[in-house]
Amino acid sequence: MARTKKKTKTTKKRQFKRPSLTLSNQQKLVAGSFLIIFGMLLFISFVSYFFTGNADESIINEFTTREVEAKNWLSKIGAWLSNFFIKQGFGVAAFIFSGLTVLTGVFITFNIDKARLKKNWFWGTLIAIWLSVALGFFTSKIDFLGGTIGYEVNAFLQDYIGKIGVVMLLIFGAITYLAIRFKMTADSFKALFKSAKKNIKSDFEDLSEAASQPPIVDNDLTAEAEAIKSTFDLDTEQKTTTANTQTPPAVKNDLEISAPIEEEGDVENKENNIAIEVENALEEASETDNLANKLVEDFGEFDPKLDLSKFQFPHLDLLKKYDSEGITINQEELEENKNKIVETLNNYKIGISSIKATIGPTVTLYEIVPEAGVRISKIKNLEDDIALSLSALGIRIIAPIPGKGTIGIEVPNKNATIVSMRSVIASQKFQKADMHLPVALGKTISNETFVVDLAKMPHLLMAGATGQGKSVGLNAVLTSLLYKKHPAEVKFVLVDPKKVELTLFNKIERHYLAKLPDSEEAIITDNTKVINTLNSLCIEMDDRYELLKNAMCRNISEYNTKFKARKLNPNDGHRFLPYIVLVVDEFADLIMTAGKEVETPIARLAQLARAIGIHLIIATQRPSVNVITGIIKANFPARIAFRVTSKIDSRTILDGAGADQLIGRGDMLYTQGNDMIRLQCAFVDTPEVEQITDYIGSQKAYPDAYLLPEYVGEESGTSLDVDIEDRDKLFREAAEVIVIAQQGSASLLQRKLKLGYNRAGRLIDQLEAAGIVGGFEGSKARQVLVPDIAALNQLLDEEKQ
Ligand SMILES: Nc1ncnc2c1ncn2[C@@H]1O[C@H](COP(=O)(O)OP(=O)(O)OP(=O)(O)O)[C@@H](O)[C@H]1O
DSSP, X not given: OHHHHHHHHHHHTOSSOOOOOOOXXXXXXXHHHHHHHHHHHHHHHHHHHHHHHHHHGGGGGGTTOSSOOOOSTTHHHHHHHHIIIIIIIIGGGGHHHHHHHHXXXXXXXXXXXXXXXXXXXXXXXXXXXXXXXXXXXTOSSSOTTTHHHHHHHHHHHHHHHHHHHHHHHHHHHHHHHHHHHSOOOHHHHXXXXXXXXXXXXXXXXXXXXXHHOSSSOOSOOOHHHHHHHHHSOHHHHHHHHHHHHHOGGGOOSOOOOOOOOOBTTEEEOTTTOOEEEOOOOOOOOOOOSOHHHHHHHHHOSOOGGGGGTTOOOOOGGGSOOOTTOSOOOOHHHHHHHHHHXXXXXXXXXXXXXXXXXXXXXXXXXXXXXXXXXXXXHHHHHTHHHHHHHTTOSOOEEESSOTTSSOEEEEEEOSSOOOOBHHXXXXXXXXXXOOOSSEEEEEEETTSOEEEEETTTSOOEEEEOOTTSSHHHHHHHHHHHHHHHOOTTTEEEEEEOTTSSSSGGGGGGHHHHBEEOTTOSOSSBOSHHHHXXXXXXXXXXXXXXXXXXXXXXXXXXXHHHHHHHTTOSOGGGTOOOOOEEEEXXXXXXXXXXXXXXXXXXXXXXXXXXGGGGTEEEEEEESOOOTTTSOHHHHHHOOEEEEOOOSOHHHHHHHHSSSOGGGOOSTTEEEEESSSOEEEEEEOBOOHHHHHHHHHHHHTSOOOSSOEEOOOOOOGGGOOOOOOOGGGSOTTHHHHHHHHHXXXXXXXXXXXHHHTOOHHHHHHHHHHHHHTTSBXXXXXXXXXXXXXOSHHHHHHHHHHHHO
């Protein structure tokens, strides 16, 4: 119940709303009719100017003197306006502005699409300028033809490009106008000329036909007709002939009658002698075949980044270069390790046919091809013996290496090199990554940068004993996203019970963080707030699913693409949806204190949120089964394990051993369901994170953090009692729609009553309060509690008493 109530509030509290100037219908009528009348007055004063302009010329400057009389039909104001627009302005082209003023009035009165009006003003003004320059070309002084603008622009242009230049410029202007406005091409110009030519021809033909009457055709055509005939070609001859064909009995002399040759695109109807002219089809200037296309044409695609269009992504120099970067090959160490491996295996009578080393940042992989007949399990069992003989921690045996017919032995390097965040961010792999949420985790054993898409994971579980690199790992993930994603595209919800790890991100609150509407701090450190936030995210998820459903999209990227193409109307509640990344550090602590209250929303989000762009990263020190429960595990296929202390812990995280054999300091295993990849996590230190957040934080931000839907906990005793007086005007109609359809869904109301999503949602809440529909049931439609209209009427009547 509480959740539903909340939904209503949420939708009201969308962020980044801009105030918009909206007029009531009455105000529109007043403003519109004023403009229509004003435009008509302009027109009258302009017409009058041609008769009275000269006479009024002298009194323009004596405007305030009452004795002076103006001749203009609209007296002094008319004289002044017409002089201003025609003489001082555009000349005859000023009439365009009177027309545009009337048009504006009509648009406002009848509430017609404003984009079209803007277009009309734009082109109208251009035509007025062109016309005034074109007419100004023919005058040698400032007069009513081109006005001051036409005269002065001409004088200026002629000074520089001469008269011929001006003519050419005008022609070019006209062609550009026709090409852009009417989408004309060279072909359409050709077609236009052709049809014009044909028109002229047919005029003459008519004339010649007329001359060829009366019906009794005599070969002695009148001299006049003959003259015309001789001027025009065969074509005319044929038609005359055709006319003769139709009256054969009257043909007196022996005219040769031949079948008429039909000219291309000029079919003649022989029966009634009416010529049908078939024109070459012009390329149609498609105006608005589709509103979305038109909007995109007028305003371009929707750009979610526009509010922070000047946002600068952090640059690489904010990240540190480390001295111990870059792999150095220690030949001695390699040789020594190889010998020890071969020796140990030989001690157990295992022959090796070849061995190959791949040097990574922290470990070196020795790939062994055993001699034929050696059982793999035998080598696997020797793990501890090999570790002992190499006297090294963190030996891991991969037998066999998936996809290869070899056995791998990973041996830690004596001197591990640091994989700097800078090097992975700078890598081509990351820079060119075409992913929704690219994350550069670190480098593989073959020293390749490892980049994954968080959106594909779709949720990440991170575990490792204390001090093994978890916090650095989380920072690496967040830093990667900051380097690749604009604040409009991704938002973080940060939960940090330790209160220290993520505090630096406070500086980018208004850029990248999301929070509950009434909370002061965006980074959540208090456990009760975590519960509210998680539930709030569930509501955001439900809202997003509803939006996706209404937009008929399967996932967030399809939805956002559609929204950018302006195919979704913001008035129906549609908005650009940024990805939301929820990061929970110290998940064990949360589960211990809040248990099911945390587990349920986390599990719900993990199960459902992938399609609508909410992704979870949870990190824990204690990977025990009561923290990472079956339900959580099942929904977090992507896992990162840093070093843990026991095999059991390793199994809990990875469903297999291995994490207990890592060497710490960012050495990790990554799995996304099948293979396990050993990686060295990229290292990003606190001062580096601070520099990045400072850099972003110092830039222009949104007015507030991204506001999540408000969630009112059960304990706050929300009641759905909506005062009958406060009900929506469409309450009864909505109730009838729901009862008739026996389906309690907001989208049904949206469709049937043509409502926006918010209003339909509010109506559903009111229907629930009135006991007409049941409670919220997730993605299912609500139950309808009233069987038919009669019962509904009875219920509503009883309510009134
Ligand atoms: N990728 C790395 N490369 C090099 N050194 C690292 C890396 N990750 C961590 N370290 C080293 O390990 C130390 C501890 O790392 P970190 O703070 O991330 O551990 P943690 O697992 O978050 O510990 P806790 O759970 O106690 O917070 C770091 O200060 C750093 O010196």
